[in-house]
Amino acid sequence: MNAAAAASELPSALAVAAAVRSGARRARDVVEEHLSAIEDRESELHAFNVVLATSARAAADAVDRTVAAGDDPGPLAGVPLALKDNLCTRGAPTTCSSKILADWHPPYDATVVTRLTAAGAIVVGKTNLDEFAMGSSTENSAFGPTRNPHDVTRVPGGSSGGSAAAVAAGFASIALGSDTGGSIRQPAALCGVVGVKPTYGLVSRYGLVAFASSLDQVGPLTRTVADAAAVLEVIGGHDAADSTSIDAPPPALLAHLDEGVAGLRVGVVAELLGAGVAPDVAARTHAAADALAAAGAKVEEASVPAAVYGISAYYLIAPAEASSNLARYDGVRYGLRVDAATTGEMNTATRTAGFGAEVKRRIMLGTYALSAGYYDAYYGKAQRVRTLILADFEAAYERFDLLLAPTSPTTAFALGAKTADPLAMYMNDVCTVPSNLSGQPAISVPFGTGDDGLPVGVQVLAPALAEATMFRAAAVLEAAAPPSAA
């Protein structure tokens, strides 16, 4: 049995929680099973930077004691959870897969971690990522790449590649990632799992290590659409510790999940099926559109003309914000310090030794785009193009309730195939960056395989805070999807 077939037979997170809550299964046994799966295959996949076996066992025992005492252990009781290693965990390493934070133990938990553990989920480990979430293949990790569980010669996608691989391989029932330009959805697509980028501001970013603050969102990676809805219900909603958090209650998603798509207007985004999208991926996207139509949706072609400028705008805005956010790694308050005679020399020596090549490239690209004489031509122009993209989406949503597009232009590519050509790597994000620029939600759902037998994901895009409608379409696609592994 290959890993993918094994994963498809694993119980959903909601099934695990139901069994633990009812006392039919012990959380400790669930955790031991997952630790054993990790033991079997982690050396081959490298999904984790650290496996937290001791604390996972202790947390599972605590859940079991709560159940035994007749108290409520939470909606995700006993559900094994993998956390992208850019989410702060008090007392456990949070490295961002960077040498500059290799030994950092945050003094606080991210709000999403606090909420999930309060809901009974059990953290089993911290997952590998492209350094500081900058990449689309998880090859930019300072600790070595993660491999795709469906084919270990291929990348898992990125930057949340460790989280996607962990869920696909059955190392955890659910995972969290962060999505700045597709970093949840693209690895979800390449590993055959569900991935959600929520509306900007729906999920707290307190304790998410910042990459590009006008784009970053935390979201779930799961094996089922319902599991993703359940996680988002727990992590969503206002957090006073994040000033960009929307002051609204958590979204109600599970209650509407089975309402179907009859009567909904769905637009297939023509610009996101253009050049660069492989024919097999385009064919799957059209098949997904047919599935929604068969379920009663009114499906037509949609146009978001400025979306074609997404990559250009994104790869100026995100590096600009990154260059500012990563200025904090100066060897003074936390993380690596390389000693030198003066503070200035220490700053430079620390950053030079601590950052990998892709992070340096992005810092320089952003510094250049923000520098005197170039600000208006690059950063300023990109911000104006962002306005056009947002306006084109809003125009499309006057005609449509939801939009449909591929998630990744191709299935998983071979390790090393794109590492020498950053621009070729950036083009992987062509279908995902528009949603980050617009701040609107999108979900990637597995929908069959490409010609190579590897998973294909399709994206449902929605207006801001329309997650409930988006999840209804995702559930229809999940039910109609051909198998996502050969």
Add this chain to the structure above:
Amino acid sequence: MPDRITRDEVAHVARLARLDLTDTELELFTGQLAAVLEHARDVEALDVADVVPTGHPSRLRNVLRADVVRPSLDRDEVLGQAPDTEGGRFKVPPVLGEAP
């Protein structure tokens, strides 16, 4: 859009970003950054002079909180993560005497 980025500009930007690049890195990064910036030229034809820039997609503005004392992180725990401390403060090498 400006002319193709030069090796000297990349070296200047690296200094601004407090990064030391080897000659090999400088050469490599100059070509790679030029390729990305060249791709960004596809927006050149767009007339966006009258378009308002979007800095972030949130509709929020100036979120304030009440100015009241509340719990904060434990100082010793925070300082425990620092490379060097002295007397409850972060300690750094000399600042004076640096080149401007």
